[in-house]
Amino acid sequence: MRPARALIDLDALRSNYRLARELGGGRKTLAAIKADAYGHGAVACARALQDEAADAFGVACIEEALELREAGITTPIVLLEGFFDADELPLIVQHDLWFAVAAPWQVDAVAAFQTTATLSIWLKLDSGMHRLGLSPADFRAAHARLCALPQVGPMVLMSHMARADELDSPRTREQAAIFAAAIDGLAGETSLCNSPALLGWPDVRSDWVRPGLMLYGANPLPVASMATERLRPVMTMESKIFAERWIEAGEPVGYGARFVAEERTRVGVVALGYADGYPQFAPNGTPVQIDGQPGRVIGRVSMDMLTVDLTDLPQAGIGSTVTLWGASPRLDVLAPLCGVSAYQLPCGVKRVPRRFLHA
Numbered sequence: 348m349r350p351a352r353a354l355i356d357l358d359a360l361r362s363n364y365r366l367a368r369e370l371g372g373g374r375k376t377l378a379a380i381k382a383d384a385y386g387h388g389a390v391a392c393a394r395a396l397q398d399e400a401a402d403a404f405g406v407a408c409i410e411e412a413l414e415l416r417e418a419g420i421t422t423p424i425v426l427l428e429g430f431f432d433a434d435e436l437p438l439i440v441q442h443d444l445w446f447a448v449a450a451p452w453q454v455d456a457v458a459a460f461q462t463t464a465t466l467s468i469w470l471k472l473d474s475g476m477h478r479l480g481l482s483p484a485d486f487r488a489a490h491a492r493l494c495a496l497p498q499v500g501p502m503v504l505m506s507h508m509a510r511a512d513e514l515d516s517p518r519t520r521e522q523a524a525i526f527a528a529a530i531d532g533l534a535g536e537t538s539l540c541n542s543p544a545l546l547g548w549p550d551v552r553s554d555w556v557r558p559g560l561m562l563y564g565a566n567p568l569p570v571a572s573m574a575t576e577r578l579r580p581v582m583t584m585e586s587k588i589f590a591e592r593w594i595e596a597g598e599p600v601g602y603g604a605r606f607v608a609e610e611r612t613r614v615g616v617v618a619l620g621y622a623d624g625y626p627q628f629a630p631n632g633t634p635v636q637i638d639g640q641p642g643r644v645i646g647r648v649s650m651d652m653l654t655v656d657l658t659d660l661p662q663a664g665i666g667s668t669v670t671l672w673g674a675s676p677r678l679d680v681l682a683p684l685c686g687v688s689a690y691q692l693p694c695g696v697k698r699v700p701r702r703f704l705h706a
């Protein structure tokens with residue numbers, strides 16, 4: 348059997364969730380498990396976080412919510428982008444889902460929807476990201492209109508931070524101030540903080556926090572802190588060496604001869620490539636661990652394989668375990684070296700079987 352696999356440490360996930368809750372001051376903590384829990388497996392992650400009595404889960408669409416409900420997840424689930432079509436509203440009621448209302452047409456659709464159920468709405472303000480959310484000019488009127496509808500229950504007032512990972516940008520405080528002004532005097536709990544806001548902006552808080560990336564153990568900030576040092580990587584991407592050879596100085600390795608040996612070099616071939624989610628353009632020298640020792644990628648990553656330097660690792664060879672990311676190298680260290688983000692890498696994991704630890 349092909350040895351590539353992704354180990355998912357659910358204890359680490361629970362520990363990161365507890366850290367997020369602590370940083371949020373013990374407030375309600377929605378775990379963002381959209382996109383299959385950022386590639387970690389939404390159902391298994393939801394089950395693990397139910398052990399921590401997670402307050403809610405955040406997903407991108409009703410399909411993701413239904414997968415969780417069908418797996419028996421009873422925790423509240425928020426559709427973070429709301430519905431894409433008013434036709435979804437009956438299903439939302441049937442499965443007791445909470446949902447964002449983030450555009451004027453969604454307000455109209457809710458107003459037109461007849462139901463005896465009580466809808467749980469997260470009303471979203473555009474506080475400056477200019478992607479989703481009602482403008483400050485429309486927000487209060489929408490709030491008043493929805494409050495007056497018999498089918499609408501207590502609302503959560505939310506917004507999303509665009510630049511909380513930039514610790515020297517004034518934008519996060521500006522967005523927080525715009526949010527505070529827009530919701531002033533309105534009834535409803537509030538929700539503002541994603542992972543970078545939780546880790547980087549301790550004085551920006553709300554009733555609900557909404558961590559995503561940090562739950563998976565990656566630091567979204569460009570610097571480490573005492574809090575980020577407590578994050579535990581959840582995914583370990585690993586495979587094994589299944590071929591090796593010596594090449595002479597001056598000989599190339601792989602497509603495009605991107606690596607040319609400066610001295611006699613022992614090359615190991617690892618059963619994992621870009622079709623599994625490893626970055627195709629990881630440069631020569633990208634760190635890996637080989638049987639727990641530091642190693643490096645040499646040559647361009649292929650679809651199903653990549654090549655590593657074994658010259659200084661005489662004990663390593665066929666059957667050696669190669670860690671592409673995990674405790675070392677960490678996702679948040681590897682990703683920038685490859686010109687991608689720590690968000691993108693696990694979301695792109697494909698084909699590799701997942702093995703869940705500490706379920």
Ligand SMILES: Cc1ncc(COP(=O)(O)O)c(C=O)c1O
Pocket residue numbers: 379405427507540541542543557558559560561567
């Ligand atoms: C509305 C919303 N809240 C929270 C999150 C979680 O963000 P992060 O992964 O940066 O913590 C996301 C993710 O993009 C989101 O869209």
